[in-house]
Amino acid sequence: MFVPFVVLVATSLWVSQNAAARGHGFPNALGAITAFVPIGLVAYLLVFVGRNPRQQPPTRAERGALTVLCAGTASYSVGAITLPPDPYSQGRWLIVAFAGLLPVSYLVVYRRGYRVVTRPVVRRVRAQFGRE
Template structure:
């Protein structure tokens, strides 16, 4: 079976690229707010490698408090990342293991996960960002 790039599958692939870009923006902004010497390096390599992203999330940022609150762009990027990961999990559970089918289901799952992701990021970062320091 060949991979057919329908307009819906192309939209799914573009959305995947958007989520990778949002992951880089979020990691770059978060690393900059935590005082990293090389936030751009984190922002480039974290979306490209799950190992680097896991290391960043589970080890590097753990002992470093934020020096400034998250801004609107950072919260929007975090929302896109959470919705993208949630949509990827849901889409892989409800669609056949065919890549084209997963690319067509994933945008719908992303859209369904977007309100939940917005709520999660709002609870985590706060609307005003007042919970960023002092911990």
């Protein structure tokens, strides 16, 4: 229960901080809705982020929440592929995977390693839709 709760709080915090930096009228409400609606994060990323540029640089709290969010998402992905199907052992190893992926997530978020990953993907998507 530790990792899902931490990822849920980090998701809500990141969405509210990011929405405030993009000029949303009710960022805290949006963060709370995102925490309780499973598809809320995907809808926020697809609908709101693309249409509203940032007006402020990211804060330390926002980057910290994004670091935890990325590590949690990666640990779930790694866990789904590599961990045994036993729920007890999955719970234990999910915490280990989360702790192991926190430094990697830190490098991606704080050291701008995401640009290495996202630039080729964005270029390929733009070429696919004829925008480049």
